[in-house]
Amino acid sequence: MLIDMHSHLDLYPNPQSIISECDRREMYVLSVTTTPTAWTVTSSLVKGSERIRTALGLHPQLAAERFSEIDLFDNFLDQTKYVGEIGLDGSNEYKGSWKVQLDVFSSILGKCTSFGGRILSLHSRSAASMVIEQLKKSPDAGVPVFHWFSGTESELRSALQIKAWFSVGPTMLKSSKGKSLVSKIPRERILTETDGPFTQISARPQVPWDVQFAISELSLLWNLPKEEVEFLLQKNLRDLTRSL
Ligand code: MN
Numbered sequence: 001m002l003i004d005m006h007s008h009l010d011l012y013p014n015p016q017s018i019i020s021e022c023d024r025r026e027m028y029v030l031s032v033t034t035t036p037t038a039w040t041v042t043s044s045l046v047k048g049s050e051r052i053r054t055a056l057g058l059h060p061q062l063a064a065e066r067f068s069e070i071d072l073f074d075n076f077l078d079q080t081k082y083v084g085e086i087g088l089d090g091s092n093e094y095k096g097s098w099k100v101q102l103d104v105f106s107s108i109l110g111k112c113t114s115f116g117g118r119i120l121s122l123h124s125r126s127a128a129s130m131v132i133e134q135l136k137k138s139p140d141a142g143v144p145v146f147h148w149f150s151g152t153e154s155e156l157r158s159a160l161q162i163k164a165w166f167s168v169g170p171t172m173l174k175s176s177k178g179k180s181l182v183s184k185i186p187r188e189r190i191l192t193e194t195d196g197p198f199t200q201i202s203a204r205p206q207v208p209w210d211v212q213f214a215i216s217e218l219s220l221l222w223n224l225p226k227e228e229v230e231f232l233l234q235k236n237l238r239d240l241t242r243s244l
Contacts, residue, residue, distance in 0.1 A: 009029065145166065187222060
């Protein structure tokens with residue numbers, strides 16, 4: 001059984017056909033959202049899907065335009081165990097909104113803490129140290145899952161110290177830097193993801209079942225048959241969901 005721990009199902013041109021195929025394949029999918037206003041429609045898309053969960057999010061790249069939607073978090077947070085996509089983006093394109101990003105992220109972590117903790121799908125592009133620092137300030141916000149981690153090795157060690165998890169996809173596992181980072185993460189802290197439809201494979205947007213390409217890469221990296229990699233990832237998902 002395949003697992004996509006970070007998919008933007010609501011952003012595909014035809015989400016229903018992607019969802020049906022995920023159901024047919026009995027896939028486990030975390031459907032992340034980028035704004036609180038997307039919650040109602042996006043979560044209703046998967047009402048009939050046993051293995052698909054929806055996360056409540058506010059993407060750091062949208063923080064500047066959508067920060068006022070932060071108040072909506074309180075209305076929906078009791079409906080889900082998952083929060084994402086949230087975090088910080090320190091790249092040149094988005095560092096102009098850094099201050100509002102920080103306000104939004106720390107406020108979300110505070111809300112998660114008061115709701116008893118959530119599983120967090122985290123964006124940390126060019127901002128891993130600061131994301132870790134914020135998580136340390138809110139130790140009861142929940143279980144951090146770094147999506148497509150691209151920090152340094154030293155930042156990776158700090159993330160492991162706060163018992164973070166990592167969702168890794170085909171694109172990350174194709175780059176030598178990504179592969180090297182993944183080789184330094186304990187196997188029991190790893191899950192697969194695609195970040196589709198934002199990511200591409202063979203000149204088309206990735207779909208959730210493209211995690212099979214991440215499994216192939218993990219199989220080479222860990223020197224394990226693909227079936228064993230899948231089995232290990234399923235065990236990881238069980239452990240993660242039970243950890244909260
Ligand atoms: Mn994403």
